[in-house]
Amino acid sequence: MLGRLNHVAMVVSDLDAAIHTYEHTLGAIVSQPQALPEHGVTVVFVDLPNTRIELLYPLGDGSPVSKFLEKHTDGGLHHLCIEVDDIEAASLDLRNKGARVLGDGKPKIGAHGNPVLFLHPKDFHGCLIELEQI
Ligand code: CO
Secondary structure (H helix, E strand, C coil): CCCCEEEEECCHHHHHHHHHHHHHCCEEECCCCCEEEECEEEEEEEECCCEEEEEECCCCCCCCHHHHHHHHCCEEEEEEEEEEECCCHHHHHHCCCCCCCCCCCCEEEEECCCEEEEEEEHHHHCEEEEEEEC
């Protein structure tokens, strides 16, 4: 079912400071910030040779990452995103095995224009997993 690691996502408490750190301290290639109101976040991607790091910052009221920042005030690791060929088939298979898909269970369009869904961290040993159809 699983393909490549697409990205590792970090929630950051100061987006400008995080961009500066990745761009200048670490010398990475960093994308322009992209507002995703449907997901309640602004995202920035850091390109690495084998994957990407997604920096997430709250956007608007009730952002899902605001709650994360209340608990982890310095920010921290938020989720792993793994590629799948067929997200509907993956969702059905996982739900048949008792895993919980967050939200209404239907894929949403993610930051790259591809369908994504999130799996409940309690079913995956404390790790929030995003599946993205590539
Ligand atoms: Co992600």
